Amino acid sequence: MHEPRSFRIFRVVVVVVLGLFTLVPLYVMVTSSIKPLGDVQGDFTWWPSHPTLSPFIDMWSTVPLARYFVNSLIVSVVSTAFSVLIAIFAAYAVSRYRFFGRRIFTGTVLATQMFPGILFLLPLFLIFVNIDKTLGFTLLYQTRFGLIVTYLTFSLPFSIWMLASYLEGIPRELDEAARVDGCRTLGTLFRVVLPAARPGVIAVAVYAFMTAWGEILFASQMTNDATKTLSIGLQNYSTQINVYWNQIMAASLVVSVPVVVAFLLLQKYLVAGLTSGSVK
Amino acid sequence: MLVGIWMSFIALTQFFIANWSQAPFVGLDNYKIAVNFSGSIGQALLHSFTVSILYTVIVVGLAWVFGMSAAAVLQNGFRGRGGLRTLFLVPYSLPIYAGVITWSFMLQRDNGLVNHVLVSNLHILGSSPFWLIGNNAFFSMAIVALWRSWPFAFLMIMAGMQSIPDEVYQAASVDGASIWQQLRHITLGMLRPVNVVLILMLFLWTFNDFNTPFVLFGATPPPSADLISIHIYDNSFINWNFGLGAAMSVLLLLFLLVVTGTYLLITNRRSRRA
Numbered sequence: 001m002h003e004p005r006s007f008r009i010f011r012v013v014v015v016v017v018l019g020l021f022t023l024v025p026l027y028v029m030v031t032s033s034i035k036p037l038g039d040v041q042g043d044f045t046w047w048p049s050h051p052t053l054s055p056f057i058d059m060w061s062t063v064p065l066a067r068y069f070v071n072s073l074i075v076s077v078v079s080t081a082f083s084v085l086i087a088i089f090a091a092y093a094v095s096r097y098r099f100f101g102r103r104i105f106t107g108t109v110l111a112t113q114m115f116p117g118i119l120f121l122l123p124l125f126l127i128f129v130n131i132d133k134t135l136g137f138t139l140l141y142q143t144r145f146g147l148i149v150t151y152l153t154f155s156l157p158f159s160i161w162m163l164a165s166y167l168e169g170i171p172r173e174l175d176e177a178a179r180v181d182g183c184r185t186l187g188t189l190f191r192v193v194l195p196a197a198r199p200g201v202i203a204v205a206v207y208a209f210m211t212a213w214g215e216i217l218f219a220s221q222m223t224n225d226a227t228k229t230l231s232i233g234l235q236n237y238s239t240q241i242n243v244y245w246n247q248i249m250a251a252s253l254v255v256s257v258p259v260v261v262a263f264l265l266l267q268k269y270l271v272a273g274l275t276s277g278s279v280k
Numbered sequence: 281m282l283v284g285i286w287m288s289f290i291a292l293t294q295f296f297i298a299n300w301s302q303a304p305f306v307g308l309d310n311y312k313i314a315v316n317f318s319g320s321i322g323q324a325l326l327h328s329f330t331v332s333i334l335y336t337v338i339v340v341g342l343a344w345v346f347g348m349s350a351a352a353v354l355q356n357g358f359r360g361r362g363g364l365r366t367l368f369l370v371p372y373s374l375p376i377y378a379g380v381i382t383w384s385f386m387l388q389r390d391n392g393l394v395n396h397v398l399v400s401n402l403h404i405l406g407s408s409p410f411w412l413i414g415n416n417a418f419f420s421m422a423i424v425a426l427w428r429s430w431p432f433a434f435l436m437i438m439a440g441m442q443s444i445p446d447e448v449y450q451a452a453s454v455d456g457a458s459i460w461q462q463l464r465h466i467t468l469g470m471l472r473p474v475n476v477v478l479i480l481m482l483f484l485w486t487f488n489d490f491n492t493p494f495v496l497f498g499a500t501p502p503p504s505a506d507l508i509s510i511h512i513y514d515n516s517f518i519n520w521n522f523g524l525g526a527a528m529s530v531l532l533l534l535f536l537l538v539v540t541g542t543y544l545l546i547t548n549r550r551s552r553r554a
Contacts, residue, residue: 003356007459011353015364018350021427022367028393029382040385044396115536116488118509119529122516214375216491217509220499221517231377235495245385252378263373264366 033250040245055250059237062247067226068233069255075144075229076212079151083159083208084201086152091163092189096175117154117217124150125221142224150218155208162207166200167193199269206266213259230255321515325528327503328511331418332487335507339425340482344475346426347433351441352463365438372431380495383424387411387496412497417505425492429485433478440474441467476547480540487536508532 032040033055035048059065094105128140140146170193178192194201216231223229234255237248263270350368354361371379386393388411395408411420444467452462490509493501499518501510512532516525 003459007353010349014349014353018346018368018430019364022371022431024393025379025382025386025427026370028386029378032385041391043400044391044393116490116509116529116532118488118490118512119533121513122522122526122529126522210373210375214377216377216494217513220494231375234377234381235498245388245391248381249385252381256374256378259375260370260373264369267366267369 029249029253029256032246033253035246037242037244037246040249041242055244055246056254058244059247059251059254062244063233063236065230065233065251068228068230071144071223071227071233072213072230072255075147075151076209079148079155079212080205080208082148082152083155084205086156087159087163087204088189088194088201090156090160091167092193094160094164095167096172120154121218121221124218128222142222142227144227147219147222147227147229150222151208151212151215155211159204159208163197163200163204166197166203170196202266203269206262206270210259210263213255321524324506325511328506328508331504331506332508335418335422335425335489336483336486338422339429339486340479342426343430343433343482344479346430347435347437350430350434351437352467354438355441368431368434370431371427372429372435374428376428376491377495379428380424380492383420383427384412384496387420413502415504417497417502421492421496421501421505421507424496425486425489428492429482433482436474436478437471440471444470480543484536484540488532 031046031048034051034053035045036050036052036054039045039049093099125141128146132138132141140149174192174196175188178188183191214231215229219229219232223232234248234251237244237251354365389395389408392411394411395405398405399408409416411417448466448470449462452466457465488509489507490513493505493507493510494513497505499510500514501507508528512525512528515528516522
């Protein structure tokens with residue numbers, strides 16, 4: 001297609017402006033993570049006076065980062081596992097069977113996306129505190145288990161919806177062929193439908209993991225020193241006497257890299273999953 | 281959620297946390313306090329509401345413009361297109377707190393990049409301003425939120441553009457339409473259904489945004505950046521008045537329902553007429 005000069009100029013402007021806007025914070029994060037402490041306390045410098053890897057070592061001792069890391073990992077992995085498992089069954093039911101309340105179900109799922117988290121935080125807080133009081137020991141409030149339950153409640157609806165729209169795209173003839181070959185419902189699901197739906201399942205898993213890994217609002221009230229996750233734990237670097245910006249940047253980098261890499265590697269599936277429902 | 285609505289009717293304060301069923305029933309008193317705009321609590325709520333609206337309009341508007349421009353220029357292949365696409369998606373895939381913490385470092389008064397560039401490199405400003413307190417906090421917060429949310433607009437618009445058949449553009453080219461005319465008349469028109477959903481999602485996320493101010497400023501942001509979610513949070517967990525916080529949440533929910541309902545009604549009717 002012929003592109004006039006004005007469009008080319010427009011393209012250069014857009015690419016440069018948005019590219020810089022996106023890139024500069026990432027650049028700051030990476031370069032600051034290899035700066036000695038003196039560099040991040042004085043005037044800003046574009047390049048470390050002498051690059052050092054010590055922030056990556058010191059960050060583990062300034063705050064109990066390893067503990068936060070383990071907490072985040074447990075909470076994210078377990079809630080992802082349950083999210084995927086439950087979503088598989090639920091999505092299969094929604095996409096293959098017609099039952100009463102099916103439309104209401106999908107409507108409700110979309111509605112939960114709309115409500116602010118703060119609306120759920122207060123009741124959940126009270127419910128957790130009171131269940132614990134009735135039980136006589138802390139099962140939910142400020143425990144990892146409570147956090148897992150919480151994250152499940154809001155990653156599950158969207159996971160089901162995403163996976164269901166993926167399963168819709170898998171031809172029903174496949175199910176029927178499996179049935180003719182003697183598979184029962186569960187056999188059909190696990191041996192035939194799921195292998196075909198692998199990209200969808202991966203997308204759901206990454207989505208659920210990212211949700212749990214980056215959640216802040218609930219983690220800020222529903223955790224204590226022992227169960228704190230990374231999203232809240234990283235703020236502890238700035239409550240010390242010194243603000244260890246170089247270590248904060250190093251820690252941010254370490255917690256981001258796995259998620260970003262996973263997202264970028266799987267972006268094809270994820271983008272399809274995220275947009276399928278809304279573009280249709 | 282029903283518990284939340286019930287909570288809004290009782291005077292649940294720090295005295296009753298342990299046995300909340302005994303908190304006195306006060307009917308609509310919490311609501312009366314919340315919407316009494318001459319009282320200090322009502323006034324603060326109204327202020328927070330205004331800030332949220334302003335914030336939402338700026339962030340959603342710019343996010344859409346950025347996303348649309350980027351999707352438009354990346355539509356036709358050129359070298360480095362795939363790399364740029366990936367780069368643009370990084371802020372969206374970053375854990376929220378990691379991205380926002382980096383911004384808060386950049387916005388520090390004495391050792392941040394922003395003041396370094398503005399004051400020392402470009403000499404636009406004579407003295408270093410504070411970006412994270414006072415009125416500047418609002419703009420800082422909006423820029424950070426924009427950085428995070430425009431890639432999502434980009435993603436959705438790009439996916440929408442791919443579903444527009446090439447034949448339409450070819451036909452338009454044959455008829456002598458310039459690329460600008462094609463963008464205006466074909467792309468924008470065909471993207472309408474995507475935009476309707478996109479704007480709604482961006483609106484809901486931005487209006488309810490809690491993460492950006494919380495990571496940038498901590499639990500008590502400066503008044504200029506007091507978004508509604510964090511305002512409710514403060515009333516509940518800092519002032520320990522859960523009943524009032526719940527009443528505000530219910531009001532927020534009603535507002536969102538009305539706005540979303542009206543929006544969907546208007547956009548549906550228009551698309552039916554078209």
